[in-house]
Amino acid sequence: MRIALLGAGHIGQTISRLLATSGDYSVTLIDRDPAALARVAAAMPADAALHTLQVDTEDTAALLTAVRAGLGQQTIVNALPYHLAITAATVAREAGCHYFDLTEDVAATKAIQALAEGAPTAFMPQCGLAPGFIGIVAHHLASQFDTVRDVQMRVGALPAFPTNQLKYNLTWSVDGLINEYCHPCEAIHDGAFIQALPLEGLEHFSLDGVEYEAFNTSGGLGTLCETWAGRVRHLDYKTVRYPGHRERMKFLLDDLGLATDQELLKGILRKSMPATMQDVVLVFVTVSGMKRGHFVQEVFARKIFADRDVTNPLSAIQITTAAGICAAVDLFREGRLPASGFIRQEQVELPAFLANRFGRAYQQSRQVESIA
Template identity: 75%
Template sequence: MRVALLGAGHIGQTIARLLNDSGDYQVTVVDKSEAALAKLGAGITTLCTDTGDPRQLLAALRGHDAVINALPYHLAILAATQAREVDCHYFDLTEDVAATRAIKQLADGASSAFMPQCGLAPGFVGIVAHHLTQQFETLHDVKMRVGALPAFPTNALKYNLTWSVDGLINEYCHPCEAIRDGRCLEMLPLEGLEHFSLDGVEYEAFNTSGGLGTLCETLQGRVRSLDYKSVRYPGHRDLMKMLLEELQLKDEQDTLKTLLRKAVPSTMQDVVLVFVTVSGLRGGHLVQEVFARKIFADRREDAPLSAIQITTAAGVCAVVDLFREGALPQAGFIRQEQVALPDFLSNRFGRAYQQSRHVESIA
């Protein structure tokens, strides 16, 4: 399969190497930064072009079977539009709700496939949640909790930059979809604070935007409550709420992003936490099923990978691989929950989640 991979950042580079090393994909990495493309090294085809220019992007996509979009979320609609123009299958990592809705409209009647939100959350967590819901006759509550956290928090925010600052601020500032009492509604970001512990470590979780993907639409009328929250170490939410609301940096997002990039160090030493609970009736009894897992960074000296690189790249590579094998619809809009969890975990790329450590104790 000939794949145009848009974006040569940390995630894009990981995707490129995984697909290229598999031997089943001809990958061309497209980015506007020569420096970023140079980091890919020999053996991977690259193209330096302005990915924000519609005509240049269209030319870059021609001749490919599929496009994987690993660009910032605000370019998702442009990339999907140009993919439809050249009849190219489209996959991305966006968590942006508005972009996903627009891509769903683009997919209507298309002869090619459109599958956004193929990362960790939205993405893998939705596959897990939907799989668990199939085990119940009557659904009550679905709770999805995901965190990409520093393994060694040292600052007041108890946070290090592990992925896109643009994506981080986006999920902190936009309304959050949820289901309450069987009705779809929007919740405020940073609200709904709760605390829990795994393996003796204390965490907090609060509403953030985008993590549910299309599950609200899929489960509406079947579930009593459904929500998604980001996991952080205790105290993080209050400080972000102060920055965004009290200092009004929600209205000065470029300023906030500059401050975070300047003052908050990035780290490759991170851990990804996935914690999903589903409750309901089975055989007339109230039952709860839990999926809890931690994925750690790969600290090999020759090719270190952060946990967020591993999980995000594995997510999109696995669904593209399943699509190539014919395990997913070949046209129109594809939801993450159409992926069978056993198929995902047995896939050569999805095994990155299977090989992670199961959490033994939950409180």
């Protein structure tokens, strides 16, 4: 399969390596930064099926020309910042390509869903960790119940060694981080669809002997509210952080007013908060309901750690995000997903995902046995 991969950042470079070295994909990596393209190409094995192409990814016409030209790509895989998702999906529709992305933005997803109506090709956004894998897990667990009462989804991408007052380091896109902290959060409460406030709904829990907090953030549910409407009492998603993070973020966003000056906040975070490759991803899903006449709860809990390989180190967020979208593309290539139209994450079967060569990254994580 021929792939046009948009974005040569941390996630894009991991996706490019996985696909270009698999033997089943020819990848053209497209980015506006020639230095980023050169870094990815230099780190790639000599036999990798990778080409690079410098294009202004914010220029819709130039991007469309690039996708249509050259190798004639069949599929666009978008690893650009969330605000370019609609642009990339529009290019895919115009070029007659299949489309996959990582966006967590609710508005972008709804726009892509509209683009997919009547399309002869497939459109599958939200293929990362959350939204993405977390929704696949939650849907799989909930589908095993006769009736479902509560679905709780919790995900955290956390520094392994927090040292600052926010107890956080940059592990992924600052744009995506602030976006999920500042927009309304979809949920189902008492059987009704609601939009909750971000950073609210604070809760505390311990997992594997470590204390955490969790609170509402936007986008992590994907399309589950639509899929489970009328069939569940409570369904929500919260981001996991170390205790104290939410209080300090509310001070920055609300008390200092930086929610209305997000570019300033992003600049502060990029300048003052170091990035880290030493992170851990926490995935925690609980579903309760009736099963064979009994009220029971099922739990899926895992921790995925960074790969500290000397020649090719990968952060946990790189591993989990790239695994999600690569597994989705691979399952689609194998004919295990619909061939056209809008594809929801919950249409992926969890056993098939975990058995996939890319999805197996989640199988190799450490399952957490004790929850309090």
